[in-house]
Every structure is written in structure tokens, then in C-alpha cells.
Amino acid sequence: MAHRMLKIIPEKCTGCMQCELACSFVQTGSFQPSRSVIRVHLFDEQASYAPYTCFQCREAWCMTACPVNAIAINPATGAKVVLEATCVGCALCALACPFGTIFYNPDTKKAFKCNLCEGDPACAKACPTAAIVYEEAAAPDWMAPWSEKVHSRYLEVVAAGGE
Amino acid sequence: MGGWTGQLLRVNLTKKSVKVEPLNMIWARDFIGGRGLAARYLFAEMDPRVDALSPENKLLFATGPLTGTNASCGARYMVVTKGALTGAITTSNSGGHWGPELKFAGYDMVIVEGKASEPVYLWVYDEEVEIRDARHLWGKTTWQTEDTIREESGVPDAVVASIGPAGERLVRFACIINDRHRAAGRSGVGAVMGSKNLKAIALRGTRGVTVADPRAFLEATWLGKARMAKNPVTGSGFARFGTLATMDPINEVGALPTLNHRHGQFEGVKQIGAGALKKSGRLLTNKACFACTIACGRVTKVTGEGAARYLIHTSRKNWALAAEGPEYENAWSLGADCGVSDQDAVLMANYLCNELGMDPISMGVTVAAAMELFEKGVLTERQCGIALRFGSGEALIKMVEETGWRRGFGDELAEGSMRFTRKFGHPELFMGVKGQEFPAYDPRGLQGMGLGYATSNRGACHLRAFTAGAEVFGKMDRTATEGKAELTKKLQDTGAAAFDAPGLCSFVDSAVGPKEVVPMLVAATGIPYTVEELLKIGERIHNLERLWNLRAGFTAKDDTLPPRMLTEPPPSGPSAGMVSRLREMLPHYYEIRGWDAEGRPTPAKLAELGLA
Numbered sequence: 001m002a003h004r005m006l007k008i009i010p011e012k013c014t015g016c017m018q019c020e021l022a023c024s025f026v027q028t029g030s031f032q033p034s035r036s037v038i039r040v041h042l043f044d045e046q047a048s049y050a051p052y053t054c055f056q057c058r059e060a061w062c063m064t065a066c067p068v069n070a071i072a073i074n075p076a077t078g079a080k081v082v083l084e085a086t087c088v089g090c091a092l093c094a095l096a097c098p099f100g101t102i103f104y105n106p107d108t109k110k111a112f113k114c115n116l117c118e119g120d121p122a123c124a125k126a127c128p129t130a131a132i133v134y135e136e137a138a139a140p141d142w143m144a145p146w147s148e149k150v151h152s153r154y155l156e157v158v159a160a161g162g163e
Numbered sequence: 164m165g166g167w168t169g170q171l172l173r174v175n176l177t178k179k180s181v182k183v184e185p186l187n188m189i190w191a192r193d194f195i196g197g198r199g200l201a202a203r204y205l206f207a208e209m210d211p212r213v214d215a216l217s218p219e220n221k222l223l224f225a226t227g228p229l230t231g232t233n234a235s236c237g238a239r240y241m242v243v244t245k246g247a248l249t250g251a252i253t254t255s256n257s258g259g260h261w262g263p264e265l266k267f268a269g270y271d272m273v274i275v276e277g278k279a280s281e282p283v284y285l286w287v288y289d290e291e292v293e294i295r296d297a298r299h300l301w302g303k304t305t306w307q308t309e310d311t312i313r314e315e316s317g318v319p320d321a322v323v324a325s326i327g328p329a330g331e332r333l334v335r336f337a338c339i340i341n342d343r344h345r346a347a348g349r350s351g352v353g354a355v356m357g358s359k360n361l362k363a364i365a366l367r368g369t370r371g372v373t374v375a376d377p378r379a380f381l382e383a384t385w386l387g388k389a390r391m392a393k394n395p396v397t398g399s400g401f402a403r404f405g406t407l408a409t410m411d412p413i414n415e416v417g418a419l420p421t422l423n424h425r426h427g428q429f430e431g432v433k434q435i436g437a438g439a440l441k442k443s444g445r446l447l448t449n450k451a452c453f454a455c456t457i458a459c460g461r462v463t464k465v466t467g468e469g470a471a472r473y474l475i476h477t478s479r480k481n482w483a484l485a486a487e488g489p490e491y492e493n494a495w496s497l498g499a500d501c502g503v504s505d506q507d508a509v510l511m512a513n514y515l516c517n518e519l520g521m522d523p524i525s526m527g528v529t530v531a532a533a534m535e536l537f538e539k540g541v542l543t544e545r546q547c548g549i550a551l552r553f554g555s556g557e558a559l560i561k562m563v564e565e566t567g568w569r570r571g572f573g574d575e576l577a578e579g580s581m582r583f584t585r586k587f588g589h590p591e592l593f594m595g596v597k598g599q600e601f602p603a604y605d606p607r608g609l610q611g612m613g614l615g616y617a618t619s620n621r622g623a624c625h626l627r628a629f630t631a632g633a634e635v636f637g638k639m640d641r642t643a644t645e646g647k648a649e650l651t652k653k654l655q656d657t658g659a660a661a662f663d664a665p666g667l668c669s670f671v672d673s674a675v676g677p678k679e680v681v682p683m684l685v686a687a688t689g690i691p692y693t694v695e696e697l698l699k700i701g702e703r704i705h706n707l708e709r710l711w712n713l714r715a716g717f718t719a720k721d722d723t724l725p726p727r728m729l730t731e732p733p734p735s736g737p738s739a740g741m742v743s744r745l746r747e748m749l750p751h752y753y754e755i756r757g758w759d760a761e762g763r764p765t766p767a768k769l770a771e772l773g774l775a
Contacts, residue, residue, distance in 0.1 A: 014402075014458035016451035017260075021233040024371065025381075031232050032371025034267065044343060047447040047462045047485035126233070128392065128456035 003078035005137045006114075006121060008051050012131035015042045015049035022126035026117060037103065037114045038123045038132075051132060053123070054101035054114040056080055058144055062113070065096035070111070079116040087111050165375035166228025166687035167191055172270050172292060174285060176359055177218060177277030181292045186271055192690055193773065195664035196227030196271060198254040199704040201243035204274065205252065206707055211715035215245040215351070216333060216358040218278035224265065224324070224364065225273075227666025228687050229680075231266035231372040231453075234384045235391055236668035238262055238453035240347075245715070247351030247358070248335045248525065248579050249598040249622040252711045255338070255352045256626070257324075258452035258668060259345030264322040267368025279360040284325075288318065288367045297362035301331060304477060304518040305340040312365045325363035326353045327520025332569040333357050335579035336525035336600075340517055344460070344487030345452065348522045350599055350621055351579075375689030383682035387675045388456050394674035401459035401670065402449050406491035407437035409603075412635055414499075417738030418608035420601065421499045422553050423531035424594045424725075427605050427733035431504025435494050443506055447485050457670055460487055465514075469507030473560045477518060477567070488513035489523075492625070495603035496527025501534060501559050508556025512563045519567025528600035529580040530562050532592050533572075541587055547572045591726050597622035597717065606728050606745075608738030609634050611647040614748045617722045618651065620708035626669055628654040644744050648752035660701030703772045706756075706764050710774065719762035722749060 020036035028035050038053035060080050063071040070086035071093065073079070082093075082102075089109040093102050102113040114121075116134075124134040173182045187204075194200040201223040213219035222244045229237040240262030246253030265273065268287050275285075284297040300308050308325040324341035330353030337353030338346045347353075374380040391397040400408055410432055413419045417427035433439060440446045440461065450460035462485050470482040489497070489509055497503065497512045516523040530551075536542045537551035544550045548571050549558050565573025575583055580600055584593040594601050599622025606613030611630025619627040628651045634641035639650070661680045662669040677694045684692050723729075728743045753760065757768030769775040 014449060014451035014455075016455050016458060017453050018233060018235075018456065021454060025233065025377075028371055029377060030371030030373040032267065032369075033263075034369035035371070044462075045484035047450075047464070049450070128235075128388065129458075 003137075004119070004134050005055065006053060006116070006124060007133050007135055007137065009131050009133070010048060010050045012129045013040065013049040013051055014129055015040055016128065018126040018128060019051055019123035019132055022122040026122045027112065035105065035112075037101065037112060051123075052099070052101065054080070054099070056114075056116070057099075061096040061098060062093035062102045065092045067092065074115065074118075077116045077119045079114065081115040082111050082113055084110050165373045165689060166232075166684070167196065168266055168269050168271050168372070170270050171272040171274060172287070173274045173276070174294065175276045176279040176283065176294070176361060179279075179294055181294065183270075193700065194704060195660065195684070195700060197225050197230070197239065197241040197664045197666050198243065198256070198659060199664035199700065201225035201241055201272065202252060202254070202704060202707050202711065204272075205243055206711055209245075211245065211252070211711050213245070215247045215250055215355060218359070220245050220355055220358070222275040222352070222355050222359065222361075223272060224275075226262045226266055226271055227664055229683060230666030231263035232374065232380070232384065232687065233454055234667065234683050235388045236452060236455035236457060236671055237666050238455060239666045239668055240265065241663065242339055242347040242352040244352055244355045246599070246621065247333065247337070247354035249350050250715060251350075251597050251621055251717060252708050252715070253350035253352060253621045254663065254708075255347035255349050256663065257339070257341055257345050257347040258455070259342035260322045260453045261324045261341035261345070261366065262666060263453045264366040264368050266372050267370055268366050269368065269370050273364065275359060275361060278358065282360045282362050284312065284361065284363040284365060286316065286365050289369055300362045302328060304328065305520050306343055306518055308363055309343060312363060316365065318367050321365045321367045323363050323365045325520070326356045327518060327567065329519045329521045329567045329577075330354055330357035331362075332577065334521055334566060334569065334577040335582070336522040336529075337520050338522045340520050344517050346517065346522070349524065349624065353520050374687045376686040380683065380686035383679070383686050387671070387679050387683065390679065391456055391671060391674040396673040397457050397671060398674075401457050404437035404441075405449065405459045405461045407440060407461070407489070407494055409491045410436045410494065411438075413604060413631070415737070416608055416635055416641060417733060417736035418605040418631075418635070418641075419495065419499055420594070420603065420605045422502050423500060423528070423535040423592065424601065424605065424727055425733070426736065427608050427738040428736040429499035429502075429504075431498065431502070434504040435498040435506050435509050439506060445506060445510060450487065452668070455668065457668075459670065461489065462487055463489075463510055465507050465510050469511070472507060473511055473557065475511065475515065475560065475564060477515060477564055479514070479518065486514045486517070488517065492603050493523040493527070496524045496531075497559060497563075498527075500527050500531040502553035503556050503559050504554070505556040508559055512559050515560070515563045515567065519564070521563075521567055524602055525579060525600040526563055526566065528594055529566075529576050529583060530559055532580040532584050532594065533562065533576060534558070535592055536584070536587055536589060539589075541589065594725055594727070595623045596724060597721050599623045604631050605733070605738065606724060606743040607733060607741045609641050610644050610744060610748070611639070611641075611650055613724055613728065613743035613745050614647050614651045614752060615654070617724055617745055617749065618655075618752060620705065620712055627658060629669075630654065632673070642741060644747045648748050648755055651752060652755055655705050656698050656701030658701070659704040660697045664700065664704065699772070703774060706768065706772055706774060709764060713763060719760075722762055
């Protein structure tokens with residue numbers, strides 16, 4: 001089933017951080033970019049500004065790594081969400097995520113990540129230039145072809161008896 | 164309580180001490196924050212007669228209750244001190260990410276006192292505050308300083324405000340640079356920082372800014388953002404063309420000061436204006452400060468021929484990297500006022516100002532004054548090390564670089580054009596007020612701007628009363644003096660209270676005014692401000708700064724313009740034959756301000772404002 005996903009168009013980003021402000025406000029009730037799960041990286045010298053957040057990948061290494069099953073899938077949105085009551089704060093998920101988009105909060109001692117705001121993402125609403133949009137996408141996991149390629153390459157190497 | 168963090172940092176560099184103090188909430192209520200609140204502290208704590216470059220001067224970095232929130236454009240902080248260029252109270256504003264980061268670290272303000280015995284920088288990571296050795300940073304450019312601090316601290320997200328070689332060498336118009344290209348630009352706040360041996364303040368804040376009534380606050384800020392999105396200036400004009408969009412219309416009415424303010428039009432506008440920047444491919448993209456939905460910043464790059472044409476010694480990592488600039492003001496001062504129509508020269512001079520940490524407005528106007536002295540034969544090629552001809556990009560770049568390092572003839576220019584022209588026997592060629600060089604609007608063609616320059620508390624300034632908005636883009640007759648005193652007062656008070664004190668950028672003003680800002684302030688702070696009260700606060704701030712200046716020794720005689728503006732009309736163009744009729748406006752301005760004929764606030768006015 002095709003889910004809606006957060007689509008990020010870095011060319012439109014101006015680096016204003018309205019997404020970080022909105023995201024942190026939803027989570028903490030205050031304007032606190034250090035608790036935002038969408039982060040904008042300013043590549044000033046390359047004139048490029050890139051927001052990035054969890055793209056709810058199919059592999060979900062955070063889920064695989066979690067020893068207490070504290071990360072579940074919300075069937076309505078497809079988002080991988082942290083079950084706070086279950087989370088023991090071991091931060092293995094943050095170590096496992098290859099994209100650095102699940103975090104550990106030292107205040108609550110729990111993991112936190114993008115949950116797509118139950119299907120109404122605050123970052124997309126706050127973006128003044130439509131660099132972040134929440135829309136239906138044909139392939140909700142746009143990294144899948146890449147990961148399949150890497151996988152098959154790996155299998156080829158193993159099959160050939162390489163290291 | 165919300166909006167304010169309720170804490171300030173007091174740093175004494177002589178005693179090497181750091182203290183966290185509660186914010187004076189009575190003052191916070193009456194002066195809001197930023198420019199207003201910092202002026203209140205400076206007024207209470209410091210003798211205005213001390214030398215600006217002495218350890219007795221204090222340097223305040225102040226945010227407002229809206230800084231660090233999602234209010235567009237709540238990115239601003241104010242540097243308030245006695246200006247090295249002017250000797251008046253100065254209030255230099257900057258955007259970027261530094262102000263919000265200070266709030267996230269948990270402080271509304273930093274007060275720097277005394278002088279360190281060796282170069283130091285201040286490190287703030289939430290509650291961790293340290294005065295650190297900066298001997299290895301001395302002599303580094305602002306860009307190198309930022310990179311080095313981030314690298315050696317191991318905190319890549321640290322936000323740094325620093326001075327460059329110009330501030331270290333007490334260049335009178337040195338500025339403070341944060342986020343590489345954002346400047347607390349005017350009046351020499353960087354020289355004050357340099358005189359304290361303070362190289363930088365580096366911040367990392369992980370805490371949050373809370374507001375008293377979150378729901379009402381979001382409603383108010385969303386309304387502001389919606390209004391800005393719909394407005395042609397804040398919605399699309401500034402994003403597409405930046406502040407450079409102003410150049411063509413100002414040139415068209417003959418109010419673009421050219422060749423040290425002799426002329427009111429520049430034929431090179433087609434080479435250095437907004438259109439040219441887009442066409443030449445130098446413009447890469449636009450960029451926003453923190454929380455800004457306008458994004459007027461110009462991200463540009465000079466490559467190939469341009470980069471090879473001019474000889475620059477200041478090490479820049481790589482010309483293939485992008486940088487920021489120019490703003491309208493800089494393109495005008497380094498371009499039109501010096502007669503330079505080569506875009507690459509203007510861009511490179513602009514980058515140099517950012518790297519070395521200097522105000523490009525004062526820099527350009529000072530070079531223009533030197534070029535006029537050269538033309539008159541007062542200065543020789545031998546003396547200057549180059550033929551200082553109007554229009555020469557080589558001369559401009561050489562002078563900018565030498566000034567930043569105080570090398571060669573640059574050592575003379577580093578004193579700013581008032582002191583420089585006086586030294587060479589032509590004080591009448593200084594184009595400015597109270598020691599501070601004019602910005603990019605000719606007061607002969609725009610009567611209101613002249614009154615605004617003459618009465619601005621920090622010397623000639625376009626941001627304190629931008630009458631050009633009404634005179635060029637609005638319905639007011641630019642050549643008339645009627646109504647200009649009222650307009651100037653209104654803009655001065657509104658700007659202080661609605662934008663400078665809460666921590667907003669003044670560029671929101673075409674879409675957002677006191678009516679929109681008051682609900683934001685009320686929801687943020689929980690204090691039931693009204694529009695009327697807000698404007699009263701603006702008047703209070705302006706009068707407090709005025710009192711400070713009077714105590715510093717300024718008088719009504721300083722509320723004036725150079726003779727060229729009062730008696731020498733531009734020879735051609737739409738403003739030909741016009742001069743500033745300041746004397747027709749000034750007495751009336753004093754009167755509606757509630758000041759006496761000597762420009763002193765009357766006891767009744769002070770009592771009304773709670774300043775008695």
C-alpha cells in the first residue's frame with residue numbers, strides 16, 4: 001500500500017529552520033531545535049541547504065536493533081514510532097540507524113524519532129518554500145533500489161568466494 | 164513567564180569572572196529586550212563619558228523575547244555599547260543563528276566588562292561557561308576563527324560571533340561577524356570588542372524557548388507569516404532580488420549617492436544592480452536567517468577571470484566556494500559611491516569586509532572620501548601606494564584589504580572618514596553624521612531621510628527611520644518637508660519597539676507592524692501589552708538613548724548634515740538643484756518630540772515616559 005511520505009526538495013530550502021522550530025514545538029511544547037527530529041544542514045560554502053529526517057525505511061534497522069520491541073509501525077501512516085512506555089533508553093537504535101535520524105534524549109532517557117505527526121507533519125506545514133511536502137509516493141521506500149543493489153552485489157561477492 | 168529566559172551572563176574579562184544573573188524583569192517589561200533593554204542596562208551601569216576603547220566601556224549582546232521563536236523573522240540580537248566610530252550609544256543588529264543560540268543556551272543577554280590581559284574567547288555550552296585562551300586565534304579572519312573554534316571544541320554545531328583582524332587592530336568601523344556573513348555592522352562595535360581582547364563568543368544551546376500561551380502564540384506568528392507571504396516585498400521581491408531590489412528605484416529618483424555624494428545617479432547601476440547579479444551568474448541562491456520566511460540573503464560566487472583579476476593577500480580557502488553578499492547598502496557604498504561599476508570588484512571587496520570584520524558602508528564611504536581627496540590632489544599616488552581614482556576596482560580592493568590589516572595607507576582610512584578627512588584638512592568631505600558615514604539614500608532628494616540621519620541616536624542610519632519607504636515606494640512627496648518630522652518620529656518609535664526590542668528583523672515592516680507584533684508579545688510573555696503601550700515603549704527607548712548621548716557630550720549642534728547636503732545640490736538628474744532643508748524640519752521635530760530648542764527632553768516628557 002502506498003503511504004504518504006515526506007518529500008524533501010533541497011533546492012527550495014533557504015535554511016530558515018522553521019521546520020526544526022515546528023518539529024520541536026510539537027514534541028516539547030517549546031522552541032528547541034536540539035530536540036527536532038528533522039534537521040537542516042547548512043552547506044554554506046556549497047550554497048546548499050539540506051533538511052533531512054527519517055524516511056521510514058523498509059529495513060528499519062532501528063526496529064531490528066531494539067532489544068525490547070519498543071519500535072512499532074503505525075499502520076495508518078507507515079511510520080516507525082517509538083513506544084515510550086516500552087523504550088528502556090539503551091540507544092542501540094540510534095547506533096543502528098545508518099542515516100542518523102533516530103535520537104536519544106538525555107532528559108527523558110528515551111529514544112525519539114519522526115512519527116509523521118500522526119499523518120499531519122508539522123515541518124511540512126511550517127516550510128515557507130514548500131521544500132518539505134507530505135505526499136503520496138509510488139515507492140514509499142526510495143532507498144529500496146539502492147539497498148537491493150548493494151545487497152545483490154554483496155551476494156555476488158560472497159557467491160564468488162570473495163571477502 | 165515566557166519569551167525571556169530570565170537570565171543574563173555577566174562576564175568580567177579583567178577579573179576573569181563569569182556570573183549568571185536574573186534578568187531585571189521590571190526593566191524587561193518596560194523596555195522589552197534587545198536594543199531597549201540593553202540600553203537600559205548601559206544607562207544604569209556606565210558613565211557615557213568614558214573612552215569607547217577603554218576597559219570602562221561595556222559591550223552588551225542582547226536578544227528579545229521573540230528571538231529564537233518561530234516568529235518570522237525572530238533571529239535578531241543587538242550589540243549595544245559606546246561606539247568606537249561615533250562615541251554615541253550604538254545599537255548594532257545582526258541576524259543569522261547567534262541570537263537564537265544564546266536563548267537556547269539559556270540567556271537573554273551577555274554583558275562584557277573590563278579587558279582581558281591576553282586574547283580570549285568566551286565559550287558557552289548551556290550552563291558551561293568558560294573564558295578560553297584565544298592567542299592562537301589572534302590574526303585570524305572571522306571565517307578562520309569560526310572554523311577553528313568548531314574544530315578544536317569538537318562541537319560542530321557551535322555558533323560563533325567574532326572579530327577579524329580589523330577589530331583586533333581597532334579599525335574604527337570594525338564589526339562583529341556571526342555565521343560567516345551576518346554582521347552587527349555599524350559604529351565600530353568590533354573595535355570595542357577588540358579593545359577588550361575578546362576575539363569571539365562561541366555558543367551551543369540545547370534548551371528551549373517557551374512561551375506563556377502556546378496556542379495564542381502560534382496563531383499570532385502564523386498570521387504574521389501569512390501576511391508576509393502575501394506581501395509583494397516580503398513574499399517574493401526580497402527573495403528574488405534581495406535588498407539590491409532597492410537600487411534601481413532609488414537611482415531613478417536621483418537619490419543614489421555617487422562619487423562621495425556629489426551626484427545622485429550612477430550610470431554603473433546596470434552593472435552592479437539586482438538584475439546584473441542575476442544575469443551574470445554570480446548569484447547562486449538565496450538564503451534565510453533563523454526563522455526567516457523572507458530569505459533575502461544573496462549567496463554568490465566569484466570565479467575564473469574575476470577571481471584572477473584582483474590581487475588579494477588575505478588567505479581565502481578557495482574562490483570556488485560560495486559566500487554572501489552584496490546587500491544593497493554594500494553594493495552602493497563599495498560600488499556607486501566609489502564609482503566602481505565592476506561587479507566582481509564590489510563582490511570581492513564585500514567578502515573581504517566580512518572576512519576582515521569591517522562595516523562595508525563606512526568602508527566604501529571612507530574610500531570615496533579618499534578618492535575625492537586624491538582627485539583634488541591632496542593625496543598622491545606615492546602616499547596611497549596606488550592611484551586612488553574614482554572607478555578603480557584595484558584601488559578599492561587594495562584599500563579595503565590594507566584597512567582591515569591597518570597596513571600602508573589603510574592605517575589612515577581605518578580611522579573612519581570623519582577623522583581621516585579632518586587629518587588631511589578637508590573635514591567638509593566627511594559624508595555622515597556624528598562620526599558615522601551615510602548609508603545609501605541621498606538626503607537631498609529624500610527630505611525625510613535627512614531628518615532621520617540627523618536625529619538617529621547612533622549617527623547616520625537608514626534603519627532608524629526609513630522614510631524612503633513612504634517617499635519612494637509610497638505616496639509621500641519626497642521633495643516636501645511637510646509631515647516628515649511626524650513620519651520620522653513615528654518610524655523611530657515603531658522600529659525601536661516593534662522590531663529592535665522584541666528581536667524581529669525590521670524587514671518584516673512592509674507586512675507586519677505593531678498591530679501584528681503585540682499579540683505575539685502578549686502570548687510570548689503573558690504581559691498584556693497594547694499597541695499604544697508598545698509605541699510608548701518605542702518613544703521611551705529613543706528618549707533614553709538621547710539622554711545617554713546628551714550625557715556623553717552630544718548637543719543639538721550634532722543633529723546636522725555635512726555642508727554638501729545642505730548647500731551643494733546634485734548637478735544633474737531628477738534631484739538636480741535640491742538640497743536638504745533640514746533646518747525647516749528639525750525645530751518642528753524637537754517640538755513634537757517634547758524636547759526643548761536645544762534638543763533636550765523636557766522634564767514633563769521624561770516624567771510621561773517614566774524616565775524622570
